[in-house]
Amino acid sequence: MRETFTQVTYLVASVLFILGLRSLTKPDTARRGMQYAAVGMLLAIIGTLVQHEIVRYDWIAYGLILGTIIGIPMGTEVPMTAMPQRIAISHMVGALAATLVGVAEYWLHGASLGTAKISAIGFEVLFGSLTVTGSFMAFGKLQGIITGRSVTYKGQNAVNITLFGVTLIMFIYLIVNPGNALVFYAMIALALLIGIFMVLPIGGADMPVVISLLNSYAGLASAATGFAIGNNVLIIAGALDGASGFILSIVMSKAMNRSFNNVIFGAFGAAPTVSAKTATGLTVRSISAEDAAIQLAYAKLVIVVPGYGMAVAQAQHQVRELAELIEKKGGEVKYAIHPVAGRMPGHMNVLLAEANVPYDRLYDMEEINGEFERADVALVIGANDVVNPAARNDKSSPIYGMPILNADKAQSIIVLKRSMNPGFAGIENELFYDDKTTLLFGDAKTSLSRLVTEVKAV
Amino acid sequence: MNPTSFIQLYVFVLAAFVGYQIITRVPPLLHTPLMSATNAISAISLVGSLVAAGSNRGSVSTILGFAAVTAATINVVGGFVITDRMLKMFKRDPAPASKEAKASGAPPESGKR
Known part of the structure; x- marks a missing residue:
């Protein structure tokens, strides 16, 4: 009888796990589904504890208590x-x-x-x-x-x-x-x-x-x-x-x-192999926060391209603030998320969601790439290799063939960058030397705060 | 190979197949919660640790079991809590105006988000 009970709880748990994962296909259902999965887990634990095999509970209790004490802060305290x-x-x-x-x-x-x-x-x-x-x-x-x-x-x-x-x-x-x-x-x-x-x-x-x-x-x-x-x-x-x-x-x-x-x-x-192209003889155009703010304030469509630099600077809240201001001025803001932007799958999405960016503004690469041509400004924040056109047209480049965001197709491109150091792959980025591109140097968070102030003043 | 192991292999292959079918449909938007969710779910290895810690088969098994129960519980509790915390953050745009703007310009989305 007990054995049957255990097996039934396992079966129910398995079904709930699968349903829980299925719920993750849609953001609206995800939370409820994972709560069911947690119930499934609890059932399976109870089903195990009543088994004949288990005759002493002291060390189990210590383990469960200690694990819970460590587990709760790991769930609630760790910043995004x-x-x-x-x-x-x-x-x-x-x-x-x-x-x-x-x-x-x-x-x-x-x-x-x-x-x-x-x-x-x-x-x-x-x-x-x-x-x-x-x-x-x-x-x-x-x-x-x-x-x-x-x-x-x-x-x-x-x-x-x-x-x-x-x-x-x-x-x-x-x-x-x-x-x-x-x-x-x-x-x-x-x-x-x-x-x-x-x-x-x-x-x-x-x-x-x-x-x-x-x-x-x-x-x-x-x-x-x-x-x-x-x-x-x-x-x-x-x-x-x-x-x-x-x-x-x-x-x-x-x-x-x-x-x-x-x-x-x-x-x-x-x-990475030695960079195929070097930047000798090419110059970049830097831009002041005032001028960048004017471009952003009058843009009809701004596409934000966040990268690891945004995560390092923890600038996601400033990004949202700037986006809200642009929207107030009548523009539209979309976010273009490259699958490997950041340090883990979905990294940028979680950060922006934390900053209260509605998830229907976050677009995958395939969804957004066709829209860059329409965009007045592509705002690149701490991203590099994922917008490097060399991936498309330079066969000798180590990142040749990598799918990229078409930021270079936008009417103008503003790049927020700490310095002129090349990206992770150590490759020069042609995008930065493009005639349409201007660079706003400095820490992403500081630059964005300055942009917020300036856009307000426009 | 005995029949039991073979049935287990069936279970594994079929579950992996179901998992593959479902998970390919999870949008990149939710890839981080997906990782923490699968991590929490696979902490079901807790049930194995419970048996090791509680079946009184000598102190080595008990101590190893205790350590395993602790580790697995960390992932069960921490994993589900953090997944919920993340999923709570994903909110739709409250302003309906952007819906229309999207319908005009964006390509059809086939329920991907």
Whole structure:
């Protein structure tokens, strides 16, 4: 009877999880759907706690209480600007849970594990432990604890491939000889190393891909846990998470014009080749806040192109303030969001939503690209590579082929920029030297505040 | 391979398929909430941790289980709370005027947002 109850709660939870994710296809239904998913989670937990197998509740209670105490502030206190780090750390925590369960299973059953079980546990601890260290590295880079630049050294690929090969051989050996505990723990140690080496060469702008990929790995670790302990709801939830991360990785890599293989094998941090075109002999035109404000105040359509620079300067509130002023003057403001703008999928959308920008003003690349020709002003805020026309017309450019926002098609372009340093990929941006382009130098937040004051005065 | 493992494989493949179908339809607008949502959901590995921590199979299992319960609970609680907090922020434009402006200029949107 109890067993049936448990299984029913798992089934209900699985259905609610799927419905919850389905609700995310529309912003209006999303919140309600995820609340149902949370109810599903609660049911599954209750269903588990009443099982015969569970005979003592003391350590469970400590864990639940401690986890809740840490979890609540992680949900309520973390600012939206720190969301990429927050997501990275939650991948780490999730993978840690899966790995620990795997180790506990192995500790208990060790040599008596059948082929299927030891394979499942193997996958679980492999994906789990490389996600733990990989996500921690990603967290460190995003938080600025370790350098956000790509760290490369000679023979890096050889080292990684060797490490991966040795780990794989140990895994196969373990399937044949499940009793060899030394190999099991050594394999975990190597997987932890792989996680570190995998993320080491990844630079900041490639983070959306790596975060998506780690999302997928964390999901696969959870699914493998389900196989190891024979629990279907775990398999389903893990598969959903794995699929989600996988899809996001592909979307992100497409948006950066990197190949599918690059994503699968994690070799996406390749150092950018030397810039094809240099800017010698070209000059940029800078603009004063007053002049920029006049352009903006009289524009019929302004398309804002936000980039990582906006996130760094935390300027999203000033952007909204400026947009409201332009609207008051009779103009229309739309936002063009490139899929890889920022440090994780959807980064710009979350920041602008936080600043109370209505979501129907946020447009995906395909939706907005045809509209730039109509726009009087394209206002580029801290974005660079995603508006570089070289991606379209310079075959020798490292970003050639990457889909970009057609900001260069606008009647005029105002670029808010800190300095003339090239973007992440280290490539000069022709857009900045375009006759239609003017640059407003300075910190994005300060520049926007000045624009707000000036537009008010127009 | 025994029949149970095979059924599990069915479950995995079918769930991955359903997930693929649904998630490709999630608009880029909600990609960050999607990540935190799937993260919260996959913290269902909590049920595995509960068994490890509570089945009294020796102190190693209990301690590992306790640590796993703590970690998974962090993601369950923190994950659902932060997803809700984010989704709460996505608001439609209250002014209906912009609707018309959009209908005239914007390409058909096929329910993408």
